[in-house]
Amino acid sequence: MSDRTTLQIVQISGHPGPVPGKGVQRQDQVCKLVDTTTCIGCKACEVACVEWNDLPFQPTTFDNTYQTMPETNWNYWNLIKFNEHESKDGTLQWLMRKDQCMHCADPGCLRACPADGAIVQYSNGIVDFQQEHCIGCQYCVSGCPFNIPRFNSSTKKVYKCTLCSDRVSEGLEPACIKACPTGCLHFGTKDDMKMLANTRVTQLKEHYGMEKAGVYDPQSVGGTHVMYVLHDATTPELYGGLPAVPTIPLSFTAWKSFFKPLGLAAAMLSFFGVVFHYIFEGPRRIQPEAPVKLSEPPARGNQ
């Protein structure tokens, strides 16, 4: 046995039976904390992400904001979303939020995925795509409440932030964290990050008068392994469309896990129906047929 921390899988998409090795090892839940109040929008994290993951560069689109491109892309998993927000009191805010996979505790992508092993969740909370098992259906795009998975139409595979699972499994922090010059990005256990986030929120409230400051850790997806400290946690939508209550469509929860097998069983009743019709009623024969000799069941027992 190696003493290295390796990644154990706890959830596999589209997988029959139990998850191999689940629960063998206990691991701390990891978490990335993004303090939007100290982000200066330098894009060092974007560059670090592209560098570490060896993603090919591509021409970007300039849309007259301090944003590298309009949306994340299959080869650009980490984007600082920029929003110039004018408050009611006339003050101006530059809201910058690092947009990437949130690594939900209850991942909509994994729930939606029909390909065995294409999406896995590790016991440390990281949700990872395994492109070699991806069939390119893009259901994960539909299942994700954060609009994260990106389809590459030439490889027919979907890509997103891995939370640098390769680095984390070796005890390193994700590349974006390492690159951040302001200390706005933190990485550690979920409990530690919650504590840090709450301390920062208290600080913002007490020292900066930001009464609405808060932590973004949406419980509608079981909490996330990327948390934000927001100046105004009551309107997360201002931060480049962060949903206040991210929800997985019912299609991938109730329908997929409950009504789908039930519906299949119901449809199969038709099969049993015709089998037993043949046994109980018999075929409809061409008329006229030979005269009926006996239509009642014969008497039971020895005669």
Next chain:
Amino acid sequence: MATTVKDFGEQPNRIDRMGRTVVHEGELLRHTVYTRFLHWMVGIFFFLALLSGFGIYLPWIFRWFTPLLGGGPATRMLHPWFGLGFVIFFGLQVLNWKDLMRWTEADTRWMRNIKSYVRNEEAVEPPDVGFFNAGQKFQFWEIVCGCVAYLITGVLMWFPEIFGRIAVAIAYVIHDISALIMLAGIFVHIYLSTVGEPHTFQSMTRGTVREDWAWTHHPAWFQHVTGRDPQQACEEVRRRMSAGEKH
């Protein structure tokens, strides 16, 4: 005696002329070559779409379907094309059959009385049952509705980047329900066209049916094509049978 098409005064089309339907003594032409061609194209595409679809529908039960079609990505790539083939050939069949499938009052009566059909209470069908009975018409129109649903929801899921995630999530459920209804329907269809009603299957292979099949299952159609009364024809054979003559 070899004939091509003499049914309903239709002209044989190009595909009819490519093939042959041999109608023997005591038989009637039921389905022309073109109709049979369409039926089996629909059938082939139906099962291809069904297999590839169910591999994606419930992977933890049907994951063994996907290797048959070349693996998960190939299955995903092929399924929309299989579906499109199904819809196109069924669409041609709709054009081919739209007059025969028109719902009549006789069909409403048949549907009200469906219990006696299921329980085999009457040995022969009511005298007003024509080329198709109401059950066949019902299934036909169900598949028409299903195809419309498949096509719309299928395109939404084929190009999710255009229509968005919520459209896909809704389309996904409708597509599934349509598939479940057709899955239930296919068992009934196969049963009634094979063991459930003997001598029916040949109508979709050789294209002909026996005259006694016709007066048993589709009396009004029998009357229409032969000019004879189905009940009398049936009784005549019955008399000869009970007199000991060979049928």
